[in-house]
């Protein structure tokens with residue numbers, strides 16, 4: 130079958146098992162070729178090819194609701210639902226999203242990007258269906274790491290109690306972004322490899338070969354389980370929650386998957402089907418990836434596996450710059466510990482984890498738990514550094530407020546991926562954290578403009594005794610080992626040339642870019658590096674007000690509640706009579722695309738700033 134003829138799942142309903150296996154191989158080849166060109170989430174999608182084909186073969190999307198937790202592994206679903214032609218635009222501005230989007234297709238019945246929402250959503254859909262007296266299947270597909278997250282267990286607790294019909298596909302590849310962690314994973318591994326479950330599986334195969342329908346199958350399952358229950362099989366975490374369980378099932382055996390899914394159609398009440406897959410299947414570099422290098426990739430050379438995107442000379446990622454600084458501080462200060470909620474590779478914490486394994490903790494996808502865990506370590510004499518992507522930090526708002534800030538505990542929170550991130554789109558743009566955190570008492574919130582300031586701010590953070598938030602963007606910066614003393618809450622003024630005609634207050638790496646652009650264009654500006662969002666530098670603001678010049682506050686984050694809001698609040702409270710121009714992101718979510726395109730679309734690119742500046746001062 131030509132993949133490009135695929136319009137809807139109906140096109141595969143008549144295919145026989147052998148043809149479906151060929152389809153799987155064609156899709157696998159297409160994924161590797163296409164993602165090598167565009168970048169994207171490679172290994173998770175290679176792992177769910179047969180699983181997704183079998184789901185669309187057996188169930189009737191969009192009537193039956195098939196959806197994916199996080200959604201980064203929904204590319205095969207998109208191919209089978211008529212979107213293969215758009216894959217050349219994957220994650221590009223106005224192109225195909227890397228996650229499920231309702232605007233793209235009727236087959237995208239849910240949206241995510243953040244982990245572990247699928248089971249709660251499934252219960253909502255199932256109860257809506259029942260209350261409306263409708264009849265369709267609700268089928269969340271959830272990975273082993275997303276399953277081991279708090280929100281998933283909150284949902285399972287109610288699913289077990291509600292006993293609504295749903296088919297939970299647990300896609301267990303024993304991987305999060307890198308190797309999965311935690312006791313729940315250990316339990317799943319035991320279930321996956323224990324002989325009794327394998328024995329049970331061969332009995333299951335027997336039952337299936339007789340083509341027994343659902344309940345008969347489960348009766349067979351239960352009789353087998355009861356038969357072996359005395360000696361080996363304890364009830365598992367699912368049955369203890371009154372959720373039936375079938376598994377483990379080979380997630381690459383289309384025939385077996387179809388039989389199990391067919392049987393599941395008749396099942397009454399919630400059912401978990403434990404599917405075992407190989408993340409990265411079919412592409413050796415990704416199959417053998419333990420560090421998570423092939424989870425989310427930039428364009429790469431298929432033959433060598435080499436990435437085609439290189440950092441500018443002398444640059445390191447901001448994540449690495451921060452980790453290097455924390456490692457150097459940790460050499461002197463044995464109380465420094467590092468915590469990550471499942472993002473070791475994304476946050477580039479590998480150096481810390483290998484240098485200080487006893488002082489390194491990966492909590493799994495559990496931002497809420499990780500933050501309170503950090504608070505208790507700080508309360509008991511340690512100096513935790515917890516790195517969380519800005520958008521995932523939204524999960525830990527109450528823990529920052531209720532545990533870290535209220536008790537005024539010295540936790541250093543590295544807010545990675547702060548600002549627009551680009552290709553991952555609205556669920557991942559880290560544009561809310563300044564507004565989200567600025568109202569919490571006791572927090573210090575800062576952003577460095579370069580590597581030297583990053584090291585200086587971290588030195589200040591670990592020398593103080595208060596919760597300290599340091600935010601930094603996706604992307605890279607020239608590395609530096611320099612460091613200087615910084616007084617908390619102080620901004621820095623950079624007069625560009627001659628008598629300033631306007632003031633620009635900015636932060637992060639844009640500060641130096643604005644200075645350079647003003648010099649090249651011989652525009653007389655005073656540029657202020659507002660490296661602290663909290664506390665504001667009131668002395669500096671008082672001085673700026675005295676200059677009676679137009680003040681441009683240039684933000685690359687949400688305007689509402691951000692830096693300019695804080696400045697306006699101060700101006701109001703201190704009776705300032707000043708002219709403030711605000712540039713930043715308006716009251717809407719920002720879609721996916723490359724950063725230059727998004728900045729232009731949001732009118733937060735430097736050209737927009739300078740156009741507005743010149744409009745005022747000339």
Ligand SMILES: Cc1ncc(C[n+]2csc(CCOP(=O)(O)OP(=O)(O)O)c2C)c(N)n1
Pocket residue numbers: 173176199201202242243244271272273274275276300302304305306408470471472494496521524
């Ligand atoms: C709240 C939240 N935290 C972290 C992430 C980053 N993240 C995306 S996918 C992923 C791993 C998912 O592992 P799993 O659920 O097992 O799916 P797999 O990729 O193995 O198929 C993580 C940690 C996220 N999307 N949302």
Ligand SMILES: CC(=O)[C@@H](O)[C@H](O)COP(=O)(O)O
Pocket residue numbers: 199201242424425475546550553603
């Ligand atoms: C799906 C998900 O949430 C992560 O894989 C995320 O896409 C990683 O983002 P970075 O590529 O910025 O590390």
Ligand SMILES: [Mg+2]
Pocket residue numbers: 272273274300301302303304305309
């Ligand atoms: Mg996984």
